[in-house]
Amino acid sequence: MDVYGRSPEIRVVDVEAGYYPEQTVLQGVHLVARPGQLTALLGPNGSGKSTVLRVVYGLLRPRRGAVWVDGKDVSQVPAHQRVGLGMGYLPQGRSVFPSLTVEENLEVGTWTLLRVARRAALDRVYERYPALRAWRDRPAGILSGGQQRMVEIARMMVTDPRVILLDEPTAGLAPVAAQEVYEEVARLRREGRTVLLVDQNVRAAVSLADYVYTLAFGRNQLEGTREEFQQRMHAVVREWLRV
């Protein structure tokens, strides 16, 4: 059901990055998110997973190395221009605009679109996430955690991105809501989008992924296909608990 044609490839080459001059979180990270595949990026707390996503989305400039999207170096493109490259990013934690209504939250997502395309984009999102229709005039801040997460995902999908970065999409959600989010992640993958997923839930992430990378202390550790990881999962998790 790949209705979109080929999605872009993300290539992270030897990236070194940190938030302050004295600090280096990533010390030469490599990874490739293949077109139309779901690539999972796993690792213990503080290993730099989220930082990789921030660098890929331009929220943090790499000090060394580069990020390539379909053969183009985008390392210097600021975050707010990434939507125009067909990218979408779901930040960690809550990020709805709490006193804007659900509809207004989605409208902010249409900011980069042409005026004439905005209404159609909203309609498409409501069609894709029909549950949102019932909440459209409610302030997003009063929704439950799971509902807010759906609003955030829908808001990201307004521009129909072909590359999607997800930073712990189920953290802090009740199991039922988390299950819904994972189903949505699987759908994004089925639609042929390039998905890069950072997650603490190793089992769930590996079962969705086509390819898995692990990080530790800001460096690549292991990588392999889903099958390879499913066999070695116990060993991997045990090692992290020691780390």
Added chain:
Amino acid sequence: MAVLGLTVGIGLWAEGLGLLSTLTNVFLFLLLTQAWNLLGGYAGYLNLAMAVFFGVGAYTTGILAHRGNWPPLLTAPLGGLVAVLWAAAVGVPSLRVRGPYFAVLTMILGFLAQVLAYNVPWTRGAMGIYVSPLPWDRRVVEQFFYFTYLGLALLVTGMAARIQSSRFGAALVAVREDEVAAGVLGVRTTWVKVAALLLGAFWAGVAGGLYTQRIGYIEPTGVFSLDISVDVVLMAMVGGAGTWQGPLLGVPLVMLVAELLRVGVVHLGLFGARIPVEFNRVVFGAALIFIALYAPQGLMGLIRPFRGRRLGV
């Protein structure tokens, strides 16, 4: 040391009263700026109301000397104490708010003090208060205030240097860097801020108390002027807020520039015969902008660029 010797020499043997009087003003502002620096510089609370403490001190002297001919050596410390009382009553609750709110709040308290000084019965309102001059030769009077202000300025500078290297100073800096974290780590932030405020208020009050005796006349607009508060902030920022050496550099430099501008503008005749004080203040405003943008540590930051730098958090 050489500078100190020179200032004492000037005080004893200077010919013109003009130089003495100018330098006395320098010492007066040095006193005020060091007093401001305790809370404003070390703890980062931008107090825009030093003039209030100064004015309260000035009026304390004014009222006492006007009514009962009290001598200045007695009224000046009393002025300091009344300023402390005022700071305790009005300033301490203000310390509950931070950042820009504190700055605006202090500014408004300054206006309030001015309005009160105009309207309460015992200040004689806009008429102001005259105080009879000290019964000595003019030159001796000028020398008296010259050395009194010089001594106090040195005393407070020494105190600031001691504080800077003490636990109290470290606690004030911790409040500036991150007040919440400092509180969590066991710094008694409220107590530390209150102490810095009251100490600063005392010296500003003393400075004001002497001022009345020296000038002989006070009225609300003059001694409660926002300009005094602004000058103090500017001098501290130019030199380097939060260092005891900062005021030593900033105060003379700003006053020198003010003097040069005054003379220069008159010479150039830029704005006709009028001497526009406002021209100074345009330049000073621009200086504040420049400092905030390019030299947040003031001159001290340029002198020792590698020490005392803020963490890049």
Added chain:
Amino acid sequence: MPLTLLTEAVVNGVLLGLVYALISVGLSLTLGVLGVVNMAHSAFVMLGSFFALELLLRLGAPPMLSVLAAAPLFFGVGMAVDRLLLRRTASTSEAMGLLVLFGLMLVLENGAILVWTTDTRVLPWQMGQMVLAMGGLRVSFGRLLAAGLALTMILVLDFLLRRTLLGKVVRAVGQNPDAAAVLGVDVTRISMVVVGAGVATAAMGGVAVAMMFPFAPQEHLRWLAWAFLLVIVGGLGRVRNTLVAGLLVGQLEALSGILLPFQYVYAVVYAFLAITLILRGRGLQAAQERTL
């Protein structure tokens, strides 16, 4: 007769309140969206008054026209202030941002004194001097017009913020700038727009002030105090709340004006402001994150 006096005070309070609200919305907006306390805000109010004066003296333009001219001009000025002064300090410290604006205020105030001197001016505007008599009630036409102007501008701003996409994006930036950036919003440009709008409304408020009161360059800080009062009473960023707060403060001033001698009105307002700041300042700081 006292009843007429009371009615007149109430009507005047409404008119004052509307103008106060216009003066304050910009301060509330920049504080609510960007967390910036614009200490130079009232200096722009003062400049707006002199802008109206100059246009009237030189071109004979009535204040209703100067308002239209002031809006784009001061919008541009505000954008420049953000670009040249605030963007640099945004990354360093709050204290430096405050100092920059304080310095700007000094430059504007004293620059204005150099140009216009400290003399108190009145807008020499024939229509404004007219007095409307309705029943026993006498209302200055200038005040009425200024208040109508203020109300219109406030409603326009409210509409822009609540109904247009740009307004929604501005509110979004106020609530979570990072999330807005991720969705493709250039936050630095939005911040220029916000400061521009803040300064533009200040200047338009200044035109309205000139229609109502005598004015002088060195007296603008009074408006900063008033604007702060409205922001504290009305909360951050919500235009309608600022409007209600303006009407409240207008009534407070007008009514205490009949009860107290003129100079005590200031004392009452300043004291009220200081107390509310102390009591609500912290709450306001905390509220900054979840406004609009």
